[in-house]
Amino acid sequence: MLHYFLKRLAGAIPTLFIIITVSFFLIHAAPGGPFDTERHMTKEIEANLKRAYHLDESVPQQFLRYLVGLAHGDFGPSFQSKDYTVAELIEGGFPTSLMLGSLAMLLALVAGLSAGIIAAFRQNTGVDYSVMGMSMIGIAVPNFVMAPILTLVFGLWLSVVPVGGWEWANVILPVIALALPQVAAIARLTRGSMLEVLRSNYVRTARAKGLPSRITVMRHAIRAAIIPVVSYLGPAVANIITGSVVIEKIFSIPGIGRYFVQGALNRDYTLVMGVTIFYGVIIILCNLASDLLYGLLDPKVRYD
Amino acid sequence: MVDVRLQDLPRAAIEEVAGRSLWADARHRFLRNKAAVSSVIILALITVACFAGPHLGLRPQDDVNYDMMPAAPPDFAAGYFFGSDSNGRDLFVRTLYGGQVSLTVAVVATFVSLVIGVIWGALSGFIGGRIDGAMMRIVDILYSIPFIFFVIMLTVVFGRYIVLIYFAIGSVSWLDMARIVRGQTLSLKRKEFIEAAHASGVSTWNIVLRHIIPNCLGPVVVYVTLTIPNVILTESFLSFLGMGVQEPQSSWGTLVSEGATVMESAPWMLLPGIVLAVTLLCLNFVGDGMRDALDPKDR
Numbered sequence: 224m225l226h227y228f229l230k231r232l233a234g235a236i237p238t239l240f241i242i243i244t245v246s247f248f249l250i251h252a253a254p255g256g257p258f259d260t261e262r263h264m265t266k267e268i269e270a271n272l273k274r275a276y277h278l279d280e281s282v283p284q285q286f287l288r289y290l291v292g293l294a295h296g297d298f299g300p301s302f303q304s305k306d307y308t309v310a311e312l313i314e315g316g317f318p319t320s321l322m323l324g325s326l327a328m329l330l331a332l333v334a335g336l337s338a339g340i341i342a343a344f345r346q347n348t349g350v351d352y353s354v355m356g357m358s359m360i361g362i363a364v365p366n367f368v369m370a371p372i373l374t375l376v377f378g379l380w381l382s383v384v385p386v387g388g389w390e391w392a393n394v395i396l397p398v399i400a401l402a403l404p405q406v407a408a409i410a411r412l413t414r415g416s417m418l419e420v421l422r423s424n425y426v427r428t429a430r431a432k433g434l435p436s437r438i439t440v441m442r443h444a445i446r447a448a449i450i451p452v453v454s455y456l457g458p459a460v461a462n463i464i465t466g467s468v469v470i471e472k473i474f475s476i477p478g479i480g481r482y483f484v485q486g487a488l489n490r491d492y493t494l495v496m497g498v499t500i501f502y503g504v505i506i507i508l509c510n511l512a513s514d515l516l517y518g519l520l521d522p523k524v525r526y527d
Numbered sequence: 528m529v530d531v532r533l534q535d536l537p538r539a540a541i542e543e544v545a546g547r548s549l550w551a552d553a554r555h556r557f558l559r560n561k562a563a564v565s566s567v568i569i570l571a572l573i574t575v576a577c578f579a580g581p582h583l584g585l586r587p588q589d590d591v592n593y594d595m596m597p598a599a600p601p602d603f604a605a606g607y608f609f610g611s612d613s614n615g616r617d618l619f620v621r622t623l624y625g626g627q628v629s630l631t632v633a634v635v636a637t638f639v640s641l642v643i644g645v646i647w648g649a650l651s652g653f654i655g656g657r658i659d660g661a662m663m664r665i666v667d668i669l670y671s672i673p674f675i676f677f678v679i680m681l682t683v684v685f686g687r688y689i690v691l692i693y694f695a696i697g698s699v700s701w702l703d704m705a706r707i708v709r710g711q712t713l714s715l716k717r718k719e720f721i722e723a724a725h726a727s728g729v730s731t732w733n734i735v736l737r738h739i740i741p742n743c744l745g746p747v748v749v750y751v752t753l754t755i756p757n758v759i760l761t762e763s764f765l766s767f768l769g770m771g772v773q774e775p776q777s778s779w780g781t782l783v784s785e786g787a788t789v790m791e792s793a794p795w796m797l798l799p800g801i802v803l804a805v806t807l808l809c810l811n812f813v814g815d816g817m818r819d820a821l822d823p824k825d826r
Binding site for chain 2: 237238241242245246249250252253254359360362363364365367368370371372374375379461464465468469472473483484487488490495498499502503506510
């Protein structure tokens with residue numbers, strides 16, 4: 224197990240290196256630079272600015288410099304937000320993004336698992352059809368369509384949640400909008416695997432020996448049924464991170480996702496790189512965690 | 528679904544020995560799926576409306592009507608079915624033009640991902656050994672990359688050429704396809720019926736043509752139908768963030784983005800979002816229907 228863990232961790236290094244390399248050369252290939260402004264700048268000022276940020280060096284040289292910085296844990300200064308380093312910007316935005324993301328993940332797991340299990344128990348009834356219909360909608364309707372509709376209905380027409388400002392009640396709608404597609408995906412996965420497990424021999428045996436159905440489900444069925452959901456956790460985290468980019472924009476939430484879009488549009492090279500690497504690491508770690516958890520739940524999996 | 532055919536079997540076996548092909552079976556199963564069939568009809572209507580509609584005497588998409596400015600609610604008498612946007616332009620016409628962009632993305636990007644994915648997967652599966660290992664390792668690495676960030680960067684790089692954005696989207700959605708095709712090729716290579724065909728003297732070319740390709744095609748077709756909604760979603764996601772299609776052109780994503788900013792005063796401007804949602808919903812139903820029809824053991 225420890226061996227497997229270390230091996231996977233070592234395997235993450237080339238992945239990370241590819242993420243860094245590709246994103247570095249891509250963002251530097253984008254037309255325009257961080258200091259292109261409407262105002263005309265004198266040649267001297269421009270040259271000084273470029274020298275200060277080492278933009279006068281060749282791209283491979285800059286790449287080496289960036290790698291050395293990274294090895295020392297330095298993401299560099301932000302090119303656009305003067306006086307801030309990229310690390311400071313990420314530190315400032317991350318708590319908000321993390322809260323939003325983990326609440327959405329929690330909601331997705333709780334709602335998705337329970338909806339899936341209920342649908343499996345009531346297979347081919349109205350309950351099943353409505354859960355599956357709702358989850359189809361959840362998968363199909365993009366969250367940037369869902370978010371304005373939710374705001375319109377619950378914020379403006381029904382006035383149950385506040386629309387402006389940024390306090391705890393403002394978290395409700397973004398979290399729901401962010402979680403819905405994942406709720407739907409998890410519900411579908413759970414229903415499918417639950418149906419399979421409920422028909423399996425060992426569940427029939429448990430029932431036959433007189434175990435109440437509630438205990439059969441809690442002790443035996445769920446454990447096997449959530450395995451596909453566990454392996455979906457990695458992609459789910461990636462989807463939530465992707466979704467947070469638009470959700471943070473729609474609800475003007477001060478998180479990291481917003482920085483990325485701004486950074487890409489303003490050619491804030493270091494900020495774009497920093498966010499990509501940061502989220503890359505999170506996704507790699509989540510995939511690793513979900514694989515380890517998978518092995519813990521499924522005794523058939525062997526680490527080698 | 529299955530027991531009906533079992534009952535029919537004895538008579539059918541006597542009367543007609545020539546079995547039904549995979550595709551005839553699949554068509555039969557698909558046509559029975561009401562949700563999938565109605566989705567196909569709705570999608571056909573939307574496609575025809577988007578591509579033919581603007582030529583049927585509707586006003587041009589950049590036609591500014593000062594009486595309908597700013598955004599005015601739907602007015603059927605005046606021919607503004609979706610109302611008008613903040614600049615007094617016909618929102619229905621803009622939705623149709625936006626649909627052209629979104630549907631074109633669907634075709635181009637899915638085709639790109641199909642070509643890359645099938646070639647990568649088939650090569651990996653056929654060659655096998657170390658090359659297979661290396662090629663699949665690359666796919667694994669790409670899997671753990673935060674894709675949307677790369678698409679956004681590609682969009683920034685290619686910003687001025689909209690077609691290249693389609694390619695960018697396609698070039699990041701081929702991973703699943705490659706895995707599916709590789710898996711199929713690997714398992715098919717060792718199947719008994721392939722061996723039997725070899726033994727009975729069928730030429731390699733005929734084996735590939737008659738057995739391997741048709742057997743790969745099912746999962747590929749299923750996966751293509753499931754890729755289309757994802758691709759449309761990615762494009763509208765980018766346009767929503769202001770990185771895809773630029774004014775005066777529109778895509779469903781840009782229209783939703785405009786609508787979201789003024790929904791308080793002009794909720795009808797979210798109608799393009801509803802059209803987008805209906806399209807994606809239908810595509811998902813068709814994809815599910817295809818999977819049930821072509822890959823019944825997957826259920």
